[in-house]
Amino acid sequence: STTFHTSTLAAGPYTVTYAYVAGDPNYTAQNGTSTLYVGAKPKVTVNPKSITVTAGSTVTFTAAATGTPTPTVQWQVSTNGLTYVNIPGATSTTLTFTASASQTGYHYRAVFTSSLGTVNTAIALLTVQAPPTVTINPLSQTVAAGKHAYFTAAATGNPKPTVQWQVSTDGGLTWTNIAGATSTTLTIVSTLAENGYEYRALFTNIIGSAFTTAATLTV
Numbered sequence: 001s002t003t004f005h006t007s008t009l010a011a012g013p014y015t016v017t018y019a020y021v022a023g024d025p026n027y028t029a030q031n032g033t034s035t036l037y038v039g040a041k042p043k044v045t046v047n048p049k050s051i052t053v054t055a056g057s058t059v060t061f062t063a064a065a066t067g068t069p070t071p072t073v074q075w076q077v078s079t080n081g082l083t084y085v086n087i088p089g090a091t092s093t094t095l096t097f098t099a100s101a102s103q104t105g106y107h108y109r110a111v112f113t114s115s116l117g118t119v120n121t122a123i124a125l126l127t128v129q130a131p132p133t134v135t136i137n138p139l140s141q142t143v144a145a146g147k148h149a150y151f152t153a154a155a156t157g158n159p160k161p162t163v164q165w166q167v168s169t170d171g172g173l174t175w176t177n178i179a180g181a182t183s184t185t186l187t188i189v190s191t192l193a194e195n196g197y198e199y200r201a202l203f204t205n206i207i208g209s210a211f212t213t214a215a216t217l218t219v
Helices: none
Strands: 012-019 031-038 041-045 051-054 058-062 064-068 072-078 094-098 107-114 117-120 124-136 148-152 154-158 162-168 186-189 198-204 209-211 216-219
Touching: 041 107, 041 117, 051 058, 064 107, 124 198, 124 209, 154 198
Parallel strands: 051 124
Antiparallel strands: 012 031, 041 064, 058 094, 072 107, 107 117, 107 124, 124 154, 148 186, 162 198, 198 209, 198 216
């Protein structure tokens, strides 16, 4: 028998030749060969990159690794950045899907595995930008003169949209911004002159904008 180290050998098959010692009474002198397979643990060569897209766009993450035997790949996703689960069917070096707004902040990685070990790629962050979508429209109000009227609105979107309240004094034909009215609740002290005024909120981010429906103030 003999012992030697394979640390200096490249991965691949090697032919080992051996010979029995002539004159040994226990063996007939003869030569022989066998094959030694030197493997290599999986090693990541391409990490997926973080990406920012708009909702409805196609997302592509790519990863690669070397190793002998050739490692398999399994993509994983994390919704909280802590725990990961396998993505069914995601077993190629490229992961492609259509992004939805709900997937913003998800983390993705590829796991390469062979009989010699397992290695994870770096984490790629998905940011999905979406235009504002109104979720709460202001309601029409009827109040006495001198009393407060409150109008509330809300919208989703990524990045988080800003809000600007507007007023129309001509039945919705023209609208003007209300100075300083940039929170989701608009509070006004009603006067008789404002009877019939209409109010709406404009939500805006870098992707787009959206108006709420108009609310009428009756004084």
